[in-house]
Amino acid sequence: MGTKKHNKNIVEQFSKQATGYTSITSHGDSLEKLISITSASKNDETLDIACGSGIVSCEFAKHTNHVTGIDMTQGMLDEAKKLQTKINLKNLTWQIGDVESLPYGDNSFSIVVSRFGFHHFLNPLKVLSEMKRVCKPNGIVMVVDVSLPDSKIKKYNKMEKNRDCSHVAALSLTEFSSLFEKAGFKEINSDFYSMKIELYEQLKASFPSDPIALEKMIIADIGINDLGVSVTEVKGEFFLYYPIQIFSARK
Template sequence: MTVTHDEKVVREFSKQAAGFADPALNVAFTRHLDRLVRFMDPELDLEDVVLEVAAGTGLVSRAIARRVRHVTALDLTPAMLTEGKRAADHAGLMNVTFAHGDAVALPYLDRSYTLVVTRFSLHQVADPGAVVREMVRVCRPGAALIIADLSRPDGLHGDLDRIERLRDPSHGTALTETQVADLVTSAGAEVKRAERFDYARPLDPWLRFSHTPADVAAQIRRDLEDELAGGPATGMRPSMDDGVLHFTHSYLFQQAIAG
């Protein structure tokens, strides 16, 4: 039986849901959350009605909840929403709603939100253009649109998507900054500013977080070690730090204004 991409996403992120609360495993999500909130800061307002698309456990929603009127955290994976709701209740956040839904068919009327954000989703979905179009559709005129995602640097050697899919079969395609900007512009919004940065991550926690099978994890490790020894580029830019194998991710924060 053929498995759809959405089914892959739900399967993989159901396995990963509990790990989102573990900072030892969920390094990228937790380490750079404050940085994203600072990037969003000029757009946050106490009157904002916010939608977080493909929200996972609603990390962004929960981080900004006390600074806005209301946040809806929408995701395709029920297990992720359950983890997020539990954490929001524990924190006493009363203005966050968790909703099950598909990012390519948002169950909301046009021009419903004053700020729409998605984090680490475009590289995961089958049709990132459809997600961006839906995000712009539900923005009120002049609303801020925030995209934070894994990014492919221009001129990168090696097929990083191959390694990403080995580790997590629901991975789609890492886009360049220009490709993301083109999607936003085509959807009718205007890119205003961007921030980009690299982060070297230890390999083992990344693999444990996704519950990558041992044989596949060993293959990924071999590929990165081969590159360090002069073999083919993987696109993961491996390095050794105190005997620990690392790889490098590039991240993009981009802010646009809906028309």
């Protein structure tokens, strides 16, 4: 798929998903971990790429001098502005833009972060290289996303492409390490948390191409874990535990 068509697909998907995405409570999990890892302070200028509905941007705005959030979907930025207003934050700027060619000068931000965006990128190395370019010397670049062992990736991607047709591919742990090395980072740190989402909460906020097949695929994985999300049934409810990896490196 070409870049133009893919970007159109992303905008269409996330224009539909905008409100539902924000409503998933677990999307607010472990934000304090990101703040701690980056040692965010009022001395920092932060960039959040593919910022979506602004959950990460607004959290960093509580701790840093200013946050710029960039995304290509206006509907998501509208949700971000609503969140900003709700918690009464002033130190944020929102911008429509393409993360493969960031509209900022070299060495502009001390923290550059992206959460849950990399599995949508056709060229993740180009995006990571752009994140590094706009990061100040000794600043921190952080990528947060689902990442699994190589053995789980194929089936996980099949599930996610059904659930969200703008999904390109989750990167394995090996692929993420290689990506940071190719971008020229010398020392890569990693951390982890598990994001718990109830199956029907997830489906309600999604627009699967085949919802029945997706539901069956997930439920059939209980006790097997070929999908890598540790599907569990508790009192008739089904829960997915997405393995979220936090990769960070100093420029």
